[in-house]
Amino acid sequence: MTSLTFIEKQGAFLSVSLSVDLLDPALYANGNPYEVWRAMRQAGPVHHQEARTGSRYWAVVGHEAGLRVLTEWKVFTSTRGAMLREDDNSAPYPGAGKMPILTDPPRHTELRRAVARLFTPRAVRSLGALAGEVAGSLLGDLRARGGGDFATEVAARFPLAVQAQILGIPAEDVPLILDATGRSVDEGEDAAAGHHDVMAYFLKAIGAWRSQAGRDLIDALLAARAGGLPLSDEEIVLTCDNIVVAASQTAQHAASGSLLALLEHPGMWRALREGRVDVGSAVEELLRWSAPATHVMRTAVCDTELAGTPIRAGDAVAVWLPSANRDGAVFTDPDELVLDRSPNPHMTLGAGPHLCLGAALVRVLLRALLEELIAADTSLALAAPPVWQSSWVINRMRSLPVTVVAG
Ligand code: HEM
Numbered sequence: 001m002t003s004l005t006f007i008e009k010q011g012a013f014l015s016v017s018l019s020v021d022l023l024d025p026a027l028y029a030n031g032n033p034y035e036v037w038r039a040m041r042q043a044g045p046v047h048h049q050e051a052r053t054g055s056r057y058w059a060v061v062g063h064e065a066g067l068r069v070l071t072e073w074k075v076f077t078s079t080r081g082a083m084l085r086e087d088d089n090s091a092p093y094p095g096a097g098k099m100p101i102l103t104d105p106p107r108h109t110e111l112r113r114a115v116a117r118l119f120t121p122r123a124v125r126s127l128g129a130l131a132g133e134v135a136g137s138l139l140g141d142l143r144a145r146g147g148g149d150f151a152t153e154v155a156a157r158f159p160l161a162v163q164a165q166i167l168g169i170p171a172e173d174v175p176l177i178l179d180a181t182g183r184s185v186d187e188g189e190d191a192a193a194g195h196h197d198v199m200a201y202f203l204k205a206i207g208a209w210r211s212q213a214g215r216d217l218i219d220a221l222l223a224a225r226a227g228g229l230p231l232s233d234e235e236i237v238l239t240c241d242n243i244v245v246a247a248s249q250t251a252q253h254a255a256s257g258s259l260l261a262l263l264e265h266p267g268m269w270r271a272l273r274e275g276r277v278d279v280g281s282a283v284e285e286l287l288r289w290s291a292p293a294t295h296v297m298r299t300a301v302c303d304t305e306l307a308g309t310p311i312r313a314g315d316a317v318a319v320w321l322p323s324a325n326r327d328g329a330v331f332t333d334p335d336e337l338v339l340d341r342s343p344n345p346h347m348t349l350g351a352g353p354h355l356c357l358g359a360a361l362v363r364v365l366l367r368a369l370l371e372e373l374i375a376a377d378t379s380l381a382l383a384a385p386p387v388w389q390s391s392w393v394i395n396r397m398r399s400l401p402v403t404v405v406a407g
Helices: 034-043 063-071 107-119 121-125 127-144 150-155 158-167 171-184 189-210 216-223 233-248 251-264 266-273 279-290 359-375
Strands: 004-010 013-018 046-050 056-060 147-149 295-300 304-306 309-311 316-320 378-382 397-399 401-406
Touching (some): 056 063, 107 121, 107 216, 107 233, 107 359, 121 127, 121 359, 127 150, 127 158, 127 359, 127 401, 147 150, 150 158, 150 251, 150 397, 158 216, 158 251, 158 359, 171 233, 189 233, 216 233, 251 279, 251 359, 251 397, 266 359, 279 359
Parallel strands (some): 056 316
Antiparallel strands (some): 004 013, 046 056, 147 401, 295 316, 304 309, 378 401
16 A cells, blocks of 8 residues: 655645655556555645656646646646656657647647648548447457457457548558557657657658548648648658557557446446447546546646646646546546546546547547447456556556357
């Protein structure tokens, strides 16, 4: 159990240091460490952290403070990184100012506008049928085998197979992109190599695509104007990396996390299958519950305060999104899965100007998967406990063994 060390009192606010290190991979051996975050929230919404590996930052575990960090972009910049690093969070970030996630408005608004039309609710609605087909076919194969590993055989393949359509990735290249993006969200040096491979892929492809029509993402980026000028090749490649990594490495974990949540809550699963719960609200609750992105980082550009804690210019601040999703000040029964929860202001997809560009697409994908699971005349059951990846970047399972059961 976590031991709390109270180090400082500032008026009504209690500043605490927990002996827990949120960047210790072992903490994530069984998925997100909700008990640790609950203990932290009880002590206060903002905590100073100094990781064993050297990373120093403020950990924001409360919903209200987290929302402030993500919406007040003039105070908390994205240009010095959007994810914690193991050691020095103040080192210059490659790609800063050249891809949406590492840019502040107004440049951010221009870069995002270049591709936003591909991802509006209207634009992605038409992918629903394809998503249903792909999910249905992968689930059909799994059922025909009597079960298997949902994480690798369905969840990992399904979102990118659908999104490849928008991203302009031919089917034969999907495994390569899955492998490279998978490495890009590992901790440490593998991440750089993974991003390198994604960008090398797009850099090679960019010349060929210039002369071809019909590649939606690249077409949009080639046609875009920011400040009256075309985007540079570097900006285009970095923006592709941003979108492709985000697209392929999160939705699959939301899919696995959603199925696990349903299998662990049979009453809720039955209610959903019997049509007693709206699929749309179930999708929102499963997003709140599965919360694949563990944190997002910002850097304070001036001295400020957060829930009474003084933050200095240059300090790194990380919002732990799954913790915000379980904040009892905002959610009734936060540790219960309530598929018809309303309202549901979860922060799984972020907030503010960087709110996930793929938000509508993720909802289409999860809805299609749920509809396929609901429509099937057999159900699934856990065949063995899931194996987690132990990651403080993405809440992900290595495997989710399931078996087919009647009913
Ligand atoms: C369940 C799946 C997903 C989750 C949990 C997720 C989560 C997030 C979060 C938390 C952010 C905010 C980052 C920040 O504030 O710094 C974000 C941004 C982003 N996401 Fe997603 N995402 C998901 C799926 C997708 C998909 C399918 C795409 C494909 C288009 C995508 C593309 C992006 C992009 C491009 C950004 C950066 C937006 C910007 O900086 O303006 N995401 N996502």
